Amino acid sequence: MAVTVREVLDDALVATAEPQVEVAGDSLDNPVRWVFTNEREDVASFLAGGELLVVEGRSLVADGREKTCGRICEKPREC
DSSP: OOOBHHHHHHSHHHHTTOOOOSOOGGGGGSBOOEEEEOOOTTGGGGOOSSEEEEOOOHHHHHTTOGGGGGGTTOSOOOO
């Protein structure tokens, strides 16, 4: 059985990172198909649905692109 977004967020270790969630409601019960990290601003073009995207953000801040952190996955394809 696949793990859901909600189950990932309920994990004690994940919770220590204080993740910012970009989905809510019933979407939290969607299964996670793939987990990957990313620092690219155009990541939405690589998403197909069911991904759990982890963005650490340090490279964005180091490059002076901290304002892009909030929109890194802006308008991803519908899951």
